[in-house]
Amino acid sequence: MTTTTTTVKSEKEAQKDRSQARQKEMIANHFKKLARAKEDGKKVVYTFVPGNLAELISALDMLPVLPEINALQSGMRKRSGAFIQEAEKAGHSEDVCTYVKCDLGMLKKGNIGPTDEPLPPPDLLLLSYTGCFTFMKWFELLREEYKCPVVMLHVPYQAGGEITQEMRDYVVAQLRDEVIPVMEKVAGKKLDMKVLQQHLALSRTAEDALVQVWESARHRPSPIDGYFGGVYYVGPIFSSFRGGQDAVEYYKELLEETNDRISKGLGPMTPDGVMPKEKYRLVVEGPPNWTNFYDFWRMFSREGATIVSSTYTRVGGLYDTGFRHDPDKPMESLADYCLGCYTNLNLPSRIDLLEKYIKDYQADGFLINSVKSCNSFSVGQLLILRQLEERTGVPGGFIESDLVDPRYFGKANIENRVQSYLQMLEARRNGGR
Amino acid sequence: MEPTGGAPGRTAADPAADVLEKARVLAEDLALNTVKAWKQKNPGMLAIGHLPVYTPRVMFEAMGCLPVAVFGAGEIDIIKGDSYFQSYICHIPRSTVELGLGGQLDVLDGMVFPSICDVIRNLGGMWKLMFPAKMSAYLDLPQNFAWGLGGRFYMGELKRIAAETEKRGARPLTEEGLRRAIKAENARRRALAELDALRREEPHKARASEAYLVARAGGVMLAEEHEKLIREFLAAARKRTGRPMDNVRVVVAGSFCEQPPLGLIKTLEKAGCDILEDDFQLGLRMIDGDIELKDGMPALESLARAFTERGRDTASRYVPDDTKGQALIRRVKECKADGVVFAAASFCDPALLDQPMLEHALTRAGIPHTSFKFAENTGQFQVIREQAGAFSDSVRLWGGQAA
Amino acid sequence: MKCVVGIDLGSTTTKAVILDEQGEMVGRGITNSRSNYEVACQVAHQEALISVRFAMLERVGAASENGTGERVKALVPAVKSAYRLELYLHGLDDLEQVIAAQMGRSLLNRGRASLEPSVKRILAMARENAPALFAANAPRRSDFFRDLAGAAYVAGAEKLAKENGEEFEPLVAAYDRAILEVETHALQQDISTVLKRAVNRVAREQKDGEPVALALVRAADQALSQPLHEVAFVGTGYGRQTLPFPREAVRSEILCHGRGAHRIFPGTRTVLDIGGQDTKAIQVDGHGVVTGFQMNDRCAAGCGRYLGYIADELNLGLHELGPLALQANTMVKVNSTCTVFAGAELRERLALGQRREDILAGLHRSIMLRAMSLLARSGGVNNEFTFTGGVCNNPMAVKVLRELVVQNYGDKIHLNIHPDSIYMGALGGALFALDDLRADKPSLLPTTWAAGAAA
Amino acid sequence: MAENTQLTAGLDAGSAAVKVAILRSQAGNHAEVVATSVQRIRRREVAEVCRIAFAEACQRAGVQPTAFDYVASTGEADQMDFAHGHFYGMTTHGRGALVLDPATRCVMDVGALHARAIKVDERGRVLGHRMTSQCASGSGQFVENIARYLGVPLEDVGALSVTAKKPEEVSSICAVLAETDVINMVSRGVSTADILKGIHLSSAGRLARLIRAVGAEGTVLLTGGMAADKGLIAALKESLSEAPSKKKDAAVTIDVHAHELSPLAGAVGAAALGAFRFDQLRRAGRWDVLKGAREGAAAAV
């Protein structure tokens, strides 16, 4: 480390720390609220990330818990292995989604959340089931444990590559006739449309800023990492904070940071500090591994590989193709949001999107991280690989790991593959050497 | 196993030998020769493939189509199919792709991918890309069973797919046509119900492995012909003599989509289990009872209502309250079974995620159960035989709980 | 002469390839990896250097004066045989000493006294048969000392067992224990001395006069005195991480295999490499750059070791397996996924009376099926298709592969197999080393290897 | 013979050896092992080896083949014409272990190709089990391969292993590929004892996981051919005492040991269950079943 970069770096770190610290604080606050929920008389709703109805939940003054986020946090804090084993001991197969098992294991071990505070049991399981059948099973299993009310929102799949009016009508009708009435009953109050609209408007502002952050990766060097860094950027909007003032502030600050980095010509922050030189620009498909998140990240950052865009960061909403929450059409826009998440796209649409990212962000390559857990993501990824290579002429890499099961992260093996892949990109660039 | 009775084998003296052989040929007709012959006889008519679990075959029959069950490829070598799927994905999509790329499905004019899980769902998308010239439809079965919500949506889905099929050259879906098809379907259902009853009452006359072949043979035939085949088998099986064996009576659950190899079913039988009920060909039994036709109600609505109102509580359906375990316990009691064998396909999330819930329900009810996984091309049954044997031993010797 | 070295440290065999500055392959060596990795590399390297010397001897010899050139050149094969014979005899002597020494230490030295004379007799027999083993054109199973001496030793032990009723197992066990040490000792020999002895042996045999003999000796002196500068090297293969090489000098084996195969067959687009412990399916572009790959490892099912295990079960040599399987009438479907279970299944089927050939055919097919699915996963088989690695020496494996490729990818695919197929990884490594040399960033061999380089 | 005492035989055909046990018991209780026989199969035909072993055991016991109340087969021997009935491996190992040591609550059966942990209740009923399948890592063949490579007779393996000072574990999980590791160790001068112990430890690690997975508590009896291997027992004790999940498992005491007849547990269990079943059938009046097979036994030997 030379002195000149040190100064720049620490300054950057401070700036980055600001948005990150804010996020940390937001999360800590949220978990505190959850821990106090019973005393405060707040109702708790468990729900999923893709297609979550955050604005509805907050408009009814309820608090959301997102089991997926808890599972990934457990993964990052190296607790998931034990949780998964706990679930397997209770009879769950080693073949199935590890998010589910991690969550069930955590529950069996006292339901202590990521901030070491106990999580309140749900007053309602809001099964808005977008893009994955496992969600349905997950809440069937939780219902066995909690015996609390469940309400399901069946979100049809975009099999034809578009959202049809019939789908929208079906979702809106379910919201109106089942979901909202059940939520109102649990919340003990009526939904105030005005309040909902206010939340939707806040969502929209935050979403605008997020899209600008995503698109900053078009710069060379890219000021952000759209995958490893990206999972932090989408945190607030994926989860409990969308539709709130906190999220708006967060994204404003994040955007400022990003713009600042662009003006200074700096690359993204990595676990080892600002990336010195952008050697490769990659697009990534598939969720990351959480148990060895930083090891995984470093395999790329240390070789100078920046991820300029990724699909995983779109599972909580696909804003960069134009969707925004809309206070003028509250029900329709909630329906469109659920129907439009990345996990609800059919395979051809996913390929189109990836192709667009590769071209728009001028990627040198793309990488698929296929996770064992997730059929929703993984089935068809080898076809995605072929089709993308054919369509873009850009070489693809393929690695396999898992979300939160440490047994499936073969570090040496993955490293070998990543290195071979990057060496291959290098060799190609040198024109056949 | 004690030599206390003789199962009728496929010997010359077995009155059911011929019909079973016929069923076997049909059930193992991966080249779809039957379908080719049908198309030759019915020029211009369409053959529409469908994946497990449930597709309303009647609707296609009503449109003059032959619905064809594409339920995996058994034990054939999977080479091309493997290139599209990671090792931790079940076998069904590999074998389907293998058949597709191998040309065995060329005779089909389209494919329907009913929603059961993410695997078949994504396979539907892959199909669009791999076979762009053919019809490839995803049938989004509702998970909301309120008639005004899910029912209406489902009607819309059926109409959409009917329209798509018509565009490919099928006859239009008419009220009259659908009524006729539903009647034929109901007749098949009754024949199947009789077969199920025979198995329950006299398992030594109709073994599960045989009933499986007879049911599966229906995948390449119209309901009417299938009914004939079932009745032919029933008549022959009833003529069989032989004594009951000193076996335990079990229900097999969990293999509703990827089908177990025949060898596995036979292994269970050899290990001393009489399989009284199973969900191997669940699609055929997805709806309890007849599809009721009512005056004044459009036949399509009858069809849709049969699914939303009388669909079986199985892994492919979201069940809002604790009835799946109860449903299984009811099935066990109805056929007076001693226990349950869970046989789920490896990596089958729907089956494997349900299993612990069901197991707990059984444990609470004091019903013994055991479980293992398989793949449709499993060729080694040693481990399964040992495990099933230990289970049957234990139930036989002590009648009690085993794992 | 400046040259570069590529070393492929495989799980079963270790290969070394030496290229000159123009990129011509001037030497190659192979040995079994079944000992210390580093030693294996050194031995392979040494073998490669020897082959360079032989090539030089041929060149220098051909230029001999007084019209002897052609005749000297014609003697080179005899020198090679003589060289192998010398090494072999030396190895046998060493073996005798090592066995004697080990028997002194062994925990299980039952009846040492009775063993010693037997070992002596066995080795005497081996020595007696040695010249015939290395006669020109004599068919040999293998060139590895372990295999040759092993075969001779076992034959001798069998003879003693049959004729004198001696116990076979302890005799063979003595060999098994000693062989590793002997292999390691082989490195300490001074190669040029052995080579000179071989030259002298051949020279002595030249009845019709001195000029040829003299020219041969002179040529040998000259060939041995030419300096070899090994200026760059690259290591690759299964065990590469364990080598004391700097990081820059280690390349992914995938890249090396792809590049090597492409060098020999420039039309190559798909490479299948089946080695002892892993199978790789590699796609390369027109420049030999890898564009995709799949590999499976950590399980012996579907790799070369599977065949080795089966051969052991049947008491056959590896090279006999393929030809035997070729005599199959039908292919038995083998169900077992695991190598050990396949061994058990083999026994079971034999007991059921199925033909050995037919079961073997099924076993070969089961390996190739795995390879096919790996290939399919890596992007299919594209024209041209090159098969490399030890298993391509197995004719049944090749036949089954050919059939499966035709079945699945049509008959337009051209299948390449080269006698040097096993060297592709090392060749690729050497080509990377050549890049380094040309880019002026040569990496030097570890100093501990200097002894070998001095040859 | 007392009124309610039965003479029964159990015949266990494995992949490596055939085991026969002759038992005198009261419906399986108060069992006394009268005679046994073990025959390694060594590439012979299994049915033939079964006959030889059965005849040998009869001779040792000094009884006629027709004298048995019940002959039960287990293992691969399900089609033996002289058996009255067949019981499956897990059932017989569970029951056999209880005959050998009534305190047993978990059986760890390690044979040539497989390993399985079986949790049983006080009557020998199987409550749960975990086994290796499709992969031979951790089984007897694993140890056998290595022993063959090292030139150590199987009988000496255990004794050598327990003398190890600095055991070194193999890195490969595969029964075949581990050989390479071992070869490397040999060349690095690792002693035979240390290598064997390393192999035992790596097998034991896998077995311990199976034992924990079935939730074993109390006495674990090792059965199957590998129960004769003192080295494995020692290694297994070590592995189990390590208990990685400290807090919880500390409360669970697991005591693992073997009985000298452990390799015959399957045969012993089959014989005991035979007596039990005989009693059941006798009470049910099913003499037809019992008589038919007895004639078969006479013809077979």
Ligand SMILES: Nc1ncnc2c1ncn2[C@@H]1O[C@H](COP(=O)(O)OP(=O)(O)O)[C@@H](O)[C@H]1O
């Ligand atoms: N002459 C031969 N005939 C048949 N098979 C052979 C022959 N030589 C080597 N093999 C096979 O090749 C394998 C070793 O291949 P190799 O490419 O040397 O492996 P690695 O690169 O892993 O060391 C052996 O396991 C064996 O199965």
Ligand SMILES: Nc1ncnc2c1ncn2[C@@H]1O[C@H](COP(=O)(O)OP(=O)(O)O)[C@@H](O)[C@H]1O
């Ligand atoms: N004395 C011994 N020491 C170590 N291992 C032994 C000994 N005797 C037998 N074995 C092992 O036991 C295995 C045979 O066990 P067994 O339970 O008979 O297997 P199976 O039932 O599969 O035939 C052999 O593979 C061998 O490795």
Ligand code: SF4
């Ligand atoms: S399968 Fe995938 S999308 Fe579904 S719950 Fe698991 S990780 Fe989430």
Ligand code: SF4
């Ligand atoms: S077997 Fe299970 S996972 Fe596979 S397609 Fe069928 S339902 Fe889905």
Ligand code: SF4
């Ligand atoms: S023991 Fe068998 S299945 Fe297991 S890793 Fe080795 S070869 Fe593969």
